Amino acid sequence: MPLPFTSRRAPFYADIPDEKWNDWRWQLSHRLNTVEEIEKVITLTDSERKALNASGLFRVEVTPYFISLIRPEDPNDPIRKQIIPTASEMVSFTSMMEDSLAEDRHSPVPGLVHRYPDRVLMLVTTQCASYCRYCTRSRIVGDPTATFSRNEFEMQIDYIKRTPQVRDVLLSGGDPLVLAPKILEEILTRLREIPHVEIVRIGSRVPVFLPMRVTQELCDMLEKFHPLWLNIHVNHPNEISQELADATNRMAKAGIPLGNQSVLLAGVNDCVHIQRKLVHDLVRIRVRPYYLYQADLVEGGGHFRTAVAKGIEIIEGLRGHTSGYAVPQFIVDAPGGGGKIPLMPNYLLSYSDHKVVVRNYEGYVTTYEEPLDYKPHDPKTCSFCQNKRLEPGQTGITGLLDGDHMFIKPKDFDEVHDRHGIQHRLKDESKWKPLGIGDGTEV
Numbered sequence: 082m083p084l085p086f087t088s089r090r091a092p093f094y095a096d097i098p099d100e101k102w103n104d105w106r107w108q109l110s111h112r113l114n115t116v117e118e119i120e121k122v123i124t125l126t127d128s129e130r131k132a133l134n135a136s137g138l139f140r141v142e143v144t145p146y147f148i149s150l151i152r153p154e155d156p157n158d159p160i161r162k163q164i165i166p167t168a169s170e171m172v173s174f175t176s177m178m179e180d181s182l183a184e185d186r187h188s189p190v191p192g193l194v195h196r197y198p199d200r201v202l203m204l205v206t207t208q209c210a211s212y213c214r215y216c217t218r219s220r221i222v223g224d225p226t227a228t229f230s231r232n233e234f235e236m237q238i239d240y241i242k243r244t245p246q247v248r249d250v251l252l253s254g255g256d257p258l259v260l261a262p263k264i265l266e267e268i269l270t271r272l273r274e275i276p277h278v279e280i281v282r283i284g285s286r287v288p289v290f291l292p293m294r295v296t297q298e299l300c301d302m303l304e305k306f307h308p309l310w311l312n313i314h315v316n317h318p319n320e321i322s323q324e325l326a327d328a329t330n331r332m333a334k335a336g337i338p339l340g341n342q343s344v345l346l347a348g349v350n351d352c353v354h355i356q357r358k359l360v361h362d363l364v365r366i367r368v369r370p371y372y373l374y375q376a377d378l379v380e381g382g383g384h385f386r387t388a389v390a391k392g393i394e395i396i397e398g399l400r401g402h403t404s405g406y407a408v409p410q411f412i413v414d415a416p417g418g419g420g421k422i423p424l425m426p427n428y429l430l431s432y433s434d435h436k437v438v439v440r441n442y443e444g445y446v447t448t449y450e451e452p453l454d455y456k457p458h459d460p461k462t463c464s465f466c467q468n469k470r471l472e473p474g475q476t477g478i479t480g481l482l483d484g485d486h487m488f489i490k491p492k493d494f495d496e497v498h499d500r501h502g503i504q505h506r507l508k509d510e511s512k513w514k515p516l517g518i519g520d521g522t523e524v
């Protein structure tokens with residue numbers, strides 16, 4: 082048997098009866114947010130004290146459960162850095178933005194982000210159980226007086242209803258699992274009524290901040306809305322307690338496939354060996370590492386940023402060295418709203434017309450001899466090709482390969498290259514119109 086996970090309670094809470102400690106309502110109503118409260122549990126640094134006393138900083142809240150996982154005397158504790166502000170949050174940096182992913186620009190109605198062709202991000206609340214200092218959505222999250230209205234919810238549902246290409250709805254916020262169960266149930270019910278919504282996903286850090294919230298009743302409710310997937314958010318192995326393991330076990334038993342999204346954070350988890358322990362502990366609690374994100378260019382988060390190379394180094398240290406199931410994808414979420422871009426080490430070293438040279442994680446270099454008689458897939462006899470459903474404006478590089486178009490041009494490309502010239506005898510539009518791309522038509 083592998084070692085069991087630990088369960089911790091800060092000495093300050095020693096006298097709290099178990100039924101209170103294990104009650105999520107008690108945990109939520111006893112969250113800590115001031116210097117006076119927090120220093121009863123951990124020893125604060127001057128920088129933390131300064132930040133906690135500053136006004137205008139992103140909201141602070143920590144559940145008693147989560148603060149108990151911090152080693153109280155260690156100023157570099159990886160959990161503490163995620164939730165206790167320091168003066169570094171007040172430092173600005175080049176290319177810092179309020180909304181670095183331009184989510185609000187890609188939002189057809191308030192709280193709904195439609196960036197990819199077939200799926201939407203639906204923000205259902207601005208509240209969380211505790212607040213991550215590097216929150217990518219700190220521009221809208223945390224304000225206790227500003228959350229999404231009934232009317233905005235109806236607009237979100239209406240948009241999804243009239244947008245049949247949306248087959249996947251990702252609930253986030255804020256944290257959907259802090260909503261009153263009845264409200265969450267209504268949201269899920271309304272989404273399930275829409276025939277083209279095939280899957281629903283929830284992104285939540287409640288299992289990490291407040292595992293006692295993942296009650297059997299909650300799991301019984303969620304189970305009614307399958308196929309339902311859920312991503313949690315763990316950054317460091319110290320966050321994996323017996324309580325979290327019990328919570329993921331309840332969710333897994335309710336048939337919910339579980340993933341993890343983590344953020345690469347300087348001074349928290351920017352180390353191959355920490356990441357290896359993290360992903361091993363995650364698969365032990367039946368959570369599949371999904372994404373590891375490069376930290377966003379968000380205000381207040383500058384001190385958490387690493388070089389992009391660190392993420393590639395981490396993937397190099399995982400892929401092949403451990404179970405494929407335990408290896409997340411390293412993602413840079415494109416500033417300005419380009420969406421998620423996976424990055425990884427290069428495994429393809431060279432190629433000729435029928436041979437590729439590849440290397441493995443050990444540095445073993447080999448060749449793969451390609452067939453000389455491969456008969457290409459014939460779209461004309463493939464019913465899936467005939468009925469392909471890709472969004473016309475968003476086929477991208479696969480559209481180039483598929484022959485939907487022959488090039489992708491930056492905006493104003495034609496105008497720039499026209500050089501304000503004249504229409505002359507050699508300029509004939511028909512010369513640069515493709516004559517049937519790759520379809521074998523004789524011309």
Ligand SMILES: *Cc1c(COP(=O)(O)O)cnc(C)c1O
Binds near residue numbers: 200
């Ligand atoms: C991350 C994200 C998604 C989901 O992306 P997947 O790669 O499918 O997990 C969808 N919409 C938005 C706006 C996102 O940021």
